[in-house]
Amino acid sequence: MDPHDDDLNLRDIVEPRTEAERVELEEAVGQYRAERVEAAARDNVVYLPSARLGQVPQTGPGQGELVPDEAIEGELLSPQESAELDRRRAGVRVKQLGQVSVAQAGAVVHWVRQSEHPVGRDVLRHSIYVLAGAQVVAQRVREAHSNSRFERMIRAAEVTGDRDKVADWVDRAEQAKDRRHKRVMDWVRAPLDLAKALGVMVLTVLGILVGLGIVLAVASKDPGLVMGPITAVLAFIAWITMIVTLVWTFIVMALPVAGVFYLWHTGKTAGKTPGWLQVATKAVDAVVIDERSIAHALQHLGIGPLAKYFKDGGQLVYTRIPSRDGLGVSAQVRLPAGTAAEIVINKKTLLAANLGRAGVETWPSTGDDEGLLDLWVADRGGLDTSAGQWPLSEGEDPINVYQGVPVGMTMRGEQVVAPIDGTSWLIGGRPGQGKTTFARLLVLGACLDPAAEVWVHVMADNGDYEPLKRRLTRYRVGLGTDVAEAALEAFNDLLVEMEHRGQVMRERGAATAAEAGFGPLVAAFDEVHRLFQHRVLGEDAGIIAEDVIKQARKYGIIIILITQSPTATSIPKGVTREVICRVAFSVIDQVANDALLGSGKHRQGVRATELRPGSKQSPGDRGKALTVGVVPDCDWSMVIGYLVDLDGVHQVAERSLRLLDAEGRQVAPTPEIEAPRDLLEDLSEVLGDEPVRSGNVLALLMRLAPRWAPYRTMTVKSLRAELAELGIKVPSTGNTWPIDPAAVRAALAKRSTADLDDDQ
Numbered sequence: 001m002d003p004h005d006d007d008l009n010l011r012d013i014v015e016p017r018t019e020a021e022r023v024e025l026e027e028a029v030g031q032y033r034a035e036r037v038e039a040a041a042r043d044n045v046v047y048l049p050s051a052r053l054g055q056v057p058q059t060g061p062g063q064g065e066l067v068p069d070e071a072i073e074g075e076l077l078s079p080q081e082s083a084e085l086d087r088r089r090a091g092v093r094v095k096q097l098g099q100v101s102v103a104q105a106g107a108v109v110h111w112v113r114q115s116e117h118p119v120g121r122d123v124l125r126h127s128i129y130v131l132a133g134a135q136v137v138a139q140r141v142r143e144a145h146s147n148s149r150f151e152r153m154i155r156a157a158e159v160t161g162d163r164d165k166v167a168d169w170v171d172r173a174e175q176a177k178d179r180r181h182k183r184v185m186d187w188v189r190a191p192l193d194l195a196k197a198l199g200v201m202v203l204t205v206l207g208i209l210v211g212l213g214i215v216l217a218v219a220s221k222d223p224g225l226v227m228g229p230i231t232a233v234l235a236f237i238a239w240i241t242m243i244v245t246l247v248w249t250f251i252v253m254a255l256p257v258a259g260v261f262y263l264w265h266t267g268k269t270a271g272k273t274p275g276w277l278q279v280a281t282k283a284v285d286a287v288v289i290d291e292r293s294i295a296h297a298l299q300h301l302g303i304g305p306l307a308k309y310f311k312d313g314g315q316l317v318y319t320r321i322p323s324r325d326g327l328g329v330s331a332q333v334r335l336p337a338g339t340a341a342e343i344v345i346n347k348k349t350l351l352a353a354n355l356g357r358a359g360v361e362t363w364p365s366t367g368d369d370e371g372l373l374d375l376w377v378a379d380r381g382g383l384d385t386s387a388g389q390w391p392l393s394e395g396e397d398p399i400n401v402y403q404g405v406p407v408g409m410t411m412r413g414e415q416v417v418a419p420i421d422g423t424s425w426l427i428g429g430r431p432g433q434g435k436t437t438f439a440r441l442l443v444l445g446a447c448l449d450p451a452a453e454v455w456v457h458v459m460a461d462n463g464d465y466e467p468l469k470r471r472l473t474r475y476r477v478g479l480g481t482d483v484a485e486a487a488l489e490a491f492n493d494l495l496v497e498m499e500h501r502g503q504v505m506r507e508r509g510a511a512t513a514a515e516a517g518f519g520p521l522v523a524a525f526d527e528v529h530r531l532f533q534h535r536v537l538g539e540d541a542g543i544i545a546e547d548v549i550k551q552a553r554k555y556g557i558i559i560i561l562i563t564q565s566p567t568a569t570s571i572p573k574g575v576t577r578e579v580i581c582r583v584a585f586s587v588i589d590q591v592a593n594d595a596l597l598g599s600g601k602h603r604q605g606v607r608a609t610e611l612r613p614g615s616k617q618s619p620g621d622r623g624k625a626l627t628v629g630v631v632p633d634c635d636w637s638m639v640i641g642y643l644v645d646l647d648g649v650h651q652v653a654e655r656s657l658r659l660l661d662a663e664g665r666q667v668a669p670t671p672e673i674e675a676p677r678d679l680l681e682d683l684s685e686v687l688g689d690e691p692v693r694s695g696n697v698l699a700l701l702m703r704l705a706p707r708w709a710p711y712r713t714m715t716v717k718s719l720r721a722e723l724a725e726l727g728i729k730v731p732s733t734g735n736t737w738p739i740d741p742a743a744v745r746a747a748l749a750k751r752s753t754a755d756l757d758d759d760q
Contacts, residue, residue, distance in 0.1 A: 130260055133267030147173045152313040287356035289329040289377045290322050297354035301347045305338030326412025328378035332367055341366040341373040345605040360621055365605035390642040398659045401452050401520050405445030408641040416631055416639050422553040428566040428596045429585025430613055434623040436464050438641045439562045443524055447471045447656040450663040451519030457487040459530035467649045471656045473667055487531050491544040496706050501555040513556030524560040529570035540713045542572035549578040566595040582628040584608035597628050606636045677708050680748045687741035694719055694737040
């Protein structure tokens with residue numbers, strides 16, 4: 001016997017799709033052949049010739065039919081043995097189902113699901129659609145004729161412990177029951193009422209027709225016309241009956257088809273098709289974001305109290321129903337007891353998967369209280385777009401920067417005009433994600449206002465603002481300490497400018513800097529963490545910057561801080577607390593997120609950590625930022641920034657210079673950094689002949705050199721300590737710590753003598 005002669009060659013049934021399937025299939029066939037040889041040798045069984053699976057035996061003379069030309073010897077099998085043999089030949093091994101048949105059955109199912117024309121599967125699937133639709137319709141009818149819906153709402157109200165709602169739904173259930181009873185009684189009385197109405201109508205019409213016939217007969221003197229109207233009406237009724245019969249016949253013929261189609265559509269949309277019958281398509285349709293999909297997504301987050309609430313028949317309460325909101329859909333949900341918005345936010349990845357969206361397209365956040373979930377879901381791929389060209393890139397008209405600068409659009413598709421007047425800015429994120437581009441939009445807008453003065457200090461070696469150099473009143477760039485000193489000097493000068501503007505505003509009785517005639521002063525500090533982390537200048541810079549940002553908004557001064565290192569140590573907390581507008585591009589962790597956007601924002605779901613870092617090869621979420629205080633009437637918003645390339649920056653720079661010329665204005669030259677001052681010489685200059693208390697001495701020094709940073713940050717204690725190092729002891733007389741000018745001049749003379757000796 002040849003084991004290859006009539007074995008089950010599974011490759012005649014299925015075609016292996018992968019190398020693993022091919023190896024598994026060959027092993028199954030090999031094992032089956034070996035068992036056939038073993039069984040034949042043991043039982044001395046000779047298998048009769050037969051066709052392979054998938055082939056039809058040919059019959060008839062000369063076409064392979066068995067003819068009794070030769071004797072065929074073999075062993076007669078019992079019905080049980082024959083059945084076992086048939087099962088083996090069909091490739092289904094009952095005794096070892098977990099070993100071989102798994103591969104065989106899996107291959108067959110794989111073939112069925114992957115077939116190019118799975119007719120049987122399609123027929124079965126669409127048939128199940130009809131059955132599922134019938135089930136749904138039956139359930140709807142049952143709910144319409146029973147109190148099941150009200151009972152479900154009663155259970156949901158009981159879960160929340162709302163007794164008023166329970167009583168309300170009980171009353172509604174009783175009213176619905178009464179209405180159903182009334183409808184049933186109306187249907188019972190309807191046939192009798194209809195018969196009475198028809199009888200009265202027929203008699204009335206018959207009387208009218210007979211009367212009309214009599215009138216016609218008398219008028220024409222023809223008694224045969226008495227029945228004329230009745231005959232005419234009967235003929236009309238016959239014609240109408242024929243038309244109605246034809247229409248009814250068509251309706252009766254089409255009604256089953258329409259009914260089946262309705263059931264099919266209902267069953268298909270109900271989503272009850274078994275998974276093994278579902279069609280695998282290359283493009284997956286986007287989930288429609290509505291009450292049903294949101295409830296389904298929340299139900300399957302694995303949150304115990306929420307899952308139990310749904311299981312007990314609870315219904316979500318929407319304080320804002322899902323509705324179109326720009327590039328997506330927004331909704332607000334009151335979560336049931338035991339579930340806080342923060343718990344859902346922490347499941348954001350799973351929530352996005354349940355809604356069929358990417359993480360960056362799904363934004364849950366905490367509403368007005370911890371139990372209120374704000375949800376915004378973008379259309380699939382809706383955020384994979386750019387804000388387009390900067391609106392101010394073209395044109396020749398000046399702008400009033402106090403009225404704001406367009407910087408991008410929100411995820412709702414609305415243009416964002418960044419507030420400028422009375423604001424300060426903190427912009428940060430990973431390198432290369434768009435923070436400098438965003439900040440440069442604010443600077444470009446300021447440059448297009450001829451009344452604006454613009455300062456830029458870049459504590460890095462780049463040329464992002466180089467095209468604007470001629471328009472900037474102050475511009476310093478570089479990694480050296482001299483640039484950090486210039487930035488610190490700028491903060492000191494801003495304090496002086498605020499004092500000047502404040503004095504003028506008081507004299508003119510102006511409430512704002514604009515009313516007093518002052519134009520905006522925009523000061524941008526890029527890579528500002530290098531200043532605040534400077535080992536010599538950092539502490540003073542933090543103190544002065546905090547003081548400036550606290551007061552600048554009153555005087556038309558706008559501070560812009562840009563950093564790629566937003567941490568508690570790189571940006572002083574006193575500075576971040578005072579900033580009004582916050583912008584966070586993609587950041588690496590929660591610390592950076594909350595340093596930029598504010599404490600607790602990550603917990604509330606405002607997470608720049610969800611933004612995907614991009615590059616030139618893979619854009620990711622470059623140019624997208626989460627903002628706080630930028631979009632009016634929004635606690636937070638995602639902003640997709642406008643992009644102005646380097647050529648566009650050059651064009652805006654040239655245009656800004658033309659606007660200055662048209663207004664007859666010029667850009668003031670950048671002041672040089674003040675040379676270091678000598679404390680003893682300054683004290684000798686400001687002191688007279690009598691001792692002066694230390695507090696007054698500080699005021700005299702600041703008046704002498706208002707732009708010298710050490711004097712602006714100096715305290716009585718630090719002044720005493722510095723004088724002690726110079727050999728001058730300040731007594732504590734009356735706790736006023738007077739400074740004796742004689743001691744100062746003596747120390748100055750002693751130092752001069754020592755310097756002379758050193759020179760000799």
